[in-house]
Amino acid sequence: MQKNVLIIGAGGVAHVAAHKAAMNNDVLGDICIASRTLSKCDAIIESVLRKGHLKDASRRLYSAQLDALDIPATIKLIQDTQSDIVINLGSAFLNMSILEACIETGVAYIDTAIHEDPDKVCEQPPWYANYEWKRKDSCDAKGVTAILGAGFDPGVVNAYCALAVKRYFDKIDTIDILDVNAGSHGKYFSTNFDPEINFREFVKVWTWIDREWKEYPTHSVKRLYDFPVAGEQPVYLNGHDELHSLSKNIDANSIRFWMGFGDHYINVFTVLRTLGFLSHLPVTLTTGQEVVPLKVVKALLPDPMTLAPGYTGNTCIGNFVKGWKDGKEREVFIYQVSDHKKCYEEVESQGISYTAGVPPVAAAMLIANGTWDVKKMVNVEELDPEPFIEILDRIGLPTEIKEIEPNSAFSFNGFVRPIEEELLESTATVTVSAANPMIALKPAK
Numbered sequence: 066m067q068k069n070v071l072i073i074g075a076g077g078v079a080h081v082a083a084h085k086a087a088m089n090n091d092v093l094g095d096i097c098i099a100s101r102t103l104s105k106c107d108a109i110i111e112s113v114l115r116k117g118h119l120k121d122a123s124r125r126l127y128s129a130q131l132d133a134l135d136i137p138a139t140i141k142l143i144q145d146t147q148s149d150i151v152i153n154l155g156s157a158f159l160n161m162s163i164l165e166a167c168i169e170t171g172v173a174y175i176d177t178a179i180h181e182d183p184d185k186v187c188e189q190p191p192w193y194a195n196y197e198w199k200r201k202d203s204c205d206a207k208g209v210t211a212i213l214g215a216g217f218d219p220g221v222v223n224a225y226c227a228l229a230v231k232r233y234f235d236k237i238d239t240i241d242i243l244d245v246n247a248g249s250h251g252k253y254f255s256t257n258f259d260p261e262i263n264f265r266e267f268v269k270v271w272t273w274i275d276r277e278w279k280e281y282p283t284h285s286v287k288r289l290y291d292f293p294v295a296g297e298q299p300v301y302l303n304g305h306d307e308l309h310s311l312s313k314n315i316d317a318n319s320i321r322f323w324m325g326f327g328d329h330y331i332n333v334f335t336v337l338r339t340l341g342f343l344s345h346l347p348v349t350l351t352t353g354q355e356v357v358p359l360k361v362v363k364a365l366l367p368d369p370m371t372l373a374p375g376y377t378g379n380t381c382i383g384n385f386v387k388g389w390k391d392g393k394e395r396e397v398f399i400y401q402v403s404d405h406k407k408c409y410e411e412v413e414s415q416g417i418s419y420t421a422g423v424p425p426v427a428a429a430m431l432i433a434n435g436t437w438d439v440k441k442m443v444n445v446e447e448l449d450p451e452p453f454i455e456i457l458d459r460i461g462l463p464t465e466i467k468e469i470e471p472n473s474a475f476s477f478n479g480f481v482r483p484i485e486e487e488l489l490e491s492t493a494t495v496t497v498s499a500a501n502p503m504i505a506l507k508p509a510k
Contacts, residue, residue: 067092067093067094067433068150068433069093069095069096069146069149070086070094070097070149070150071097071142071143071150072086072097072098073133073151073152073154073155074153074155075098075106076105076154076258076259076370076418078154078258078422079098079100079422080109080112080413081408081414081418081419082423082426083096083113083126084112085423085460087120088118088460089120090119090121091120091121092430092433092434093433094124094149094433095125095126095147096126097127097142097146097148098127100130101133103128103129106129112413114126116411116413129142133162134159136162139166140166148172150433151163151167151173151175152176152426154177156262157179157180160176160196161180161200164197164200164211168200168211171208173209173211173432173438174210175211176213176425177215177219177220178214178216178219178306179193179196179197179219179306180197181262184345184346186265187271190278190312191312193310197211198442205440210440210441211441211443212428212443212445213310213443214310214445215428216420216421216422216425217421218305218307218382219305219444220307220421220424221401221424221457222242222307222382223311223444224446224450224454226311227315227447227448228399228451228454229399230315230316231449231450233397234388234389234390236388237316237317238387239320239321239386239388240317240321240386241321241322241323241386241477241479242321242322242323242382243382243384243400245292245325245380246378247298247380248415248416249377250375250376252372253502253503254366255367255369257369257415257417260363261360265345268283269282269304270282270286271304271308272308272320273311273312273319274319278312279481281302282484284326284331285302285488285491286301287490288300288478291475292400293398293402293467294381294402295379295402300324300325300326301323301324301326302322302481303322303323303324308322310446311444311446314444315446317388321479321481326493328494328495329495332497337362342362344357344358344359345359369415369418370418373405374409376406378404378405379403379404379416383399383400383465384398384399384400385398385476385479386399395471396468397469398466399466400465401457401462401463401465403419403462404416411461419461423460424453426460427460431452431456436452437449
């Protein structure tokens, strides 16, 4: 049975999701793309049609203008479009408003990140308990399917955890989620998704170690790892959305998240943060005008969608899982590699948006066919991972699974030592030229 879909948001991730939804509209039916800026929605539709991605031409692909903070307006749009599934790909500030509209109308809800309050950053964990999980009972009472965090991370990596439990381990010791982008966009500096959300993530590090929350300074714990295809890359212990549900739903002693950052990124980030440019709180200028420094930085940086045409290189995201199977130690790396250039050739997107935009469409397809239409609120790891991974394999995100010899040179060491020891090895060094700032892209040898 076809299920009409409403995609809320018109950024890079929504662009990818619209392409993939259109390519599978024999399952997903009519597709409406809604955002505050109608022209952005129409630009996505133009891209989908130009690439010939509307599989069933008899189904509608159209746009609507929407302020998703306006719950009554969102309710009305859901009803007017006769949507059965809402994919929330807007700002994380919108989650609770869109979720409320879905509960009110009784339609399925999918998002890709945890809700954020604009006035708060890196709140006390677990973050889901501060917002979304408070609406669990309402979803249960109304039989509303709400799938939280169905992007890649969170999302696919959560499914990899569930797959590890289901197929590869009797008991899990540690899970290290590794996310690297070994790509080059040719700009002096840019984030790969919304700069405001990107920078807010790195205020502090909350991680799950020895079955409790521990806090570390940003970019203070560093490892080097030789990734498939992407090669040797530096990764830093970081906080991230998926830890806040996995810590509750997956039986493991430690679950950590590591993200790749080059020296140049850390250099620019540290200068901006030290000078106060990453503050989410308003400051008053001498003119009396109030501005939010982080929003100014966002306005000055390139729009992540503009990076796509010239992007080269690969992403590699996956879970390094250690534990025991049949009484023996086991280590498995479950991962996915995407090529920026191939992503652009297919859907006119860079690889970061691609990896985030494909999974919510796979989740929508599983709701449409009944497999994941669970009539309650869940995180991805609470669902059967194999149908999800099977669809992802078919529609653009094939999974690889690599057995690792336990405690070998190919193992990942995620054990965190005392912070004083870690800081000695986490220094970033760059070469900077005032006459030619682009030289800063080349770390000193």
